[in-house]
Amino acid sequence: MDRRFSTAFGLTLLAPGAALAAAPKPAAAFDGPAAMLPAAVWMVVAVAAGVFAVVAGVFVVIASRRAKGLAKTVEALGEAIDKVEKGVSAEVELTGAGPAAEIAQRFNAMAQTLADRDRRIRHTAMHDAETGLLNRFAIEWRLTDLARKDASGVMMAAVGIDRLKSLHLAIGYEPAGKLVEEVAGRLSRAMPRWPIGRISDDCLGVIFRTPDESTARKAATAITEALRAPVTVSGVSFDIDVTVGLASLSGGETGARTTVERALFTVDQARKGHRRVGLFDAGAYGDPAATLALMSEMAQAITAGDLVLHLQPRHDMRRGRTSGVEALVRWRHPRLGLLSPDKFVGVAEATGHIRPMTEWVLRNALEQQAALKAARHDLEMSINVPGRLLSDPDFIESAITQAAKAEGRICFDVTEAAVMDNPPVALTTIERFSDAGIGIAIDDYGAGLSYLAHLKQIRADELKVDKAFILGVADSQKDALVVRTTIALAHSLGMKVTAEGVETDAAYSLLAAMGCDTAQGFLIARPMAYEDLVRFLHEDRTAARRYG
Numbered sequence: 001m002d003r004r005f006s007t008a009f010g011l012t013l014l015a016p017g018a019a020l021a022a023a024p025k026p027a028a029a030f031d032g033p034a035a036m037l038p039a040a041v042w043m044v045v046a047v048a049a050g051v052f053a054v055v056a057g058v059f060v061v062i063a064s065r066r067a068k069g070l071a072k073t074v075e076a077l078g079e080a081i082d083k084v085e086k087g088v089s090a091e092v093e094l095t096g097a098g099p100a101a102e103i104a105q106r107f108n109a110m111a112q113t114l115a116d117r118d119r120r121i122r123h124t125a126m127h128d129a130e131t132g133l134l135n136r137f138a139i140e141w142r143l144t145d146l147a148r149k150d151a152s153g154v155m156m157a158a159v160g161i162d163r164l165k166s167l168h169l170a171i172g173y174e175p176a177g178k179l180v181e182e183v184a185g186r187l188s189r190a191m192p193r194w195p196i197g198r199i200s201d202d203c204l205g206v207i208f209r210t211p212d213e214s215t216a217r218k219a220a221t222a223i224t225e226a227l228r229a230p231v232t233v234s235g236v237s238f239d240i241d242v243t244v245g246l247a248s249l250s251g252g253e254t255g256a257r258t259t260v261e262r263a264l265f266t267v268d269q270a271r272k273g274h275r276r277v278g279l280f281d282a283g284a285y286g287d288p289a290a291t292l293a294l295m296s297e298m299a300q301a302i303t304a305g306d307l308v309l310h311l312q313p314r315h316d317m318r319r320g321r322t323s324g325v326e327a328l329v330r331w332r333h334p335r336l337g338l339l340s341p342d343k344f345v346g347v348a349e350a351t352g353h354i355r356p357m358t359e360w361v362l363r364n365a366l367e368q369q370a371a372l373k374a375a376r377h378d379l380e381m382s383i384n385v386p387g388r389l390l391s392d393p394d395f396i397e398s399a400i401t402q403a404a405k406a407e408g409r410i411c412f413d414v415t416e417a418a419v420m421d422n423p424p425v426a427l428t429t430i431e432r433f434s435d436a437g438i439g440i441a442i443d444d445y446g447a448g449l450s451y452l453a454h455l456k457q458i459r460a461d462e463l464k465v466d467k468a469f470i471l472g473v474a475d476s477q478k479d480a481l482v483v484r485t486t487i488a489l490a491h492s493l494g495m496k497v498t499a500e501g502v503e504t505d506a507a508y509s510l511l512a513a514m515g516c517d518t519a520q521g522f523l524i525a526r527p528m529a530y531e532d533l534v535r536f537l538h539e540d541r542t543a544a545r546r547y548g
Helices: 003-022 036-085 099-126 136-149 164-171 173-190 213-226 255-272 288-303 345-351 354-374 387-391 393-403 416-421 423-435 477-492 505-514 530-542
Strands: 154-161 196-200 203-209 231-233 236-238 242-248 277-279 307-316 321-333 337-339 380-384 410-415 439-445 462-465 496-500 518-520
Touching: 099 136, 136 154, 136 196, 136 203, 136 255, 154 173, 154 213, 154 255, 164 173, 173 196, 173 203, 173 213, 173 231, 196 255, 203 255, 213 242, 213 277, 242 255, 255 277, 288 321, 288 345, 288 354, 307 354, 307 530, 321 354, 321 518, 321 530, 345 354, 354 380, 354 387, 354 393, 354 410, 354 530, 380 439, 387 393, 387 410, 387 416, 387 423, 393 423, 410 416, 410 423, 416 423, 416 439, 423 439, 462 477, 477 496, 477 505
Parallel strands: 242 277, 321 380, 380 410, 410 439, 439 462, 462 496, 496 518
Antiparallel strands: 154 203, 154 242, 196 203, 231 236, 307 321, 307 518, 321 337
């Protein structure tokens, strides 16, 4: 028997005797039957006290045992709570019955609910809601894990599903999502054992290891072949094309995120170049941090007078003299020096500064045209108009107003891609410019696989053949055929033709024989400041230039 119980029981038995011994002795006068009543009462009290003591002792023992069990339960709860806080599932062992067991049971139910909720949250955080595939966060986590273990040869392939956005609009998001799932299934079969997920709206990502870039390209080509067959969704067959962008796993704390960004960038670059497979090009990617800094400085550059205008001469091949100039903006950056348009025009478009910059170019070009005319150089001024401004009514009105003040003929160069992006709006704007007496030139013609159906609708005065064809015109029969056919087509539609990127005498001679109207390029002259242009025009007038 428990020692505490024995002690309590012994004290209980001794209690009546102690009570009697402590009771006062009755006086002799009260000896007799009447005098025995107080003694009986005391005896009853003593017995009752003894019974109470026994019951109290039992309760003390029971309470002690329950307290001990509760203490164990509390201790187990504390350990379980510590595990739950660390994200580890935990359960308190159930022993016996009573309040302690009930507390443990309720905690276990709560812990199970939390565990289920945690699993759902983790699944949601790591998976694409539309398809159930791993999402970009999960792919980046896998890349980070590989980087910690062994990053050698780890390659990220972004598999872009071409025209997926158009399919979303045509068939709805749910069928398009099933199409993505089907493509992911084929990709998984083509490259088993490697993580596959959805890293953007129209791109899947797969991580794999390869010994070199050549093998990586072969793997990417195999991916395009595996995904070539039509995909059937809800009984409807869809032809799909994919573009694959490859990027090696980069180091650093943001290596995984950077790798995915580079792979996605490479998909865009490959699409622009009409290639099925592309490998990350650091030169084309540039420096995103520097680009972000330029974005913050763009607005100040316009207002602070850091932009400058350079003019590139255009040579009339029939008359043998300079007939016009193209206005090209430059940024005289306080730290980086003189920046060419390809370094900041994209930044201006991304930040919304393209309109004030274009208006600055237009205003200054017209001022310089007036100055040239005063110096007896009556030249046509060509000004590039970005595609996004063709749908800006405020810019359109401002441009027409400014053009009305011109001292000579002006021409707006509009890229072929800008017209193709939104033909109805672009064609309407071009009509308005043409009605206002502004010449229209279709710039970079041929770079975007021209739509002839739209070409015949454009009220254009000039067609500028992209330099990609002109650079090889003297060496490539195909380029020569394209240029010759373009010149004949433009002339039949009543347009003049300008060849961009003329750099050799051989190219100039061949273009002249083909009937090209105007040449522009480094053979004629590089873009230059106004003062240098005036000197060039004086030389051009006094010395009959002939190229080729």
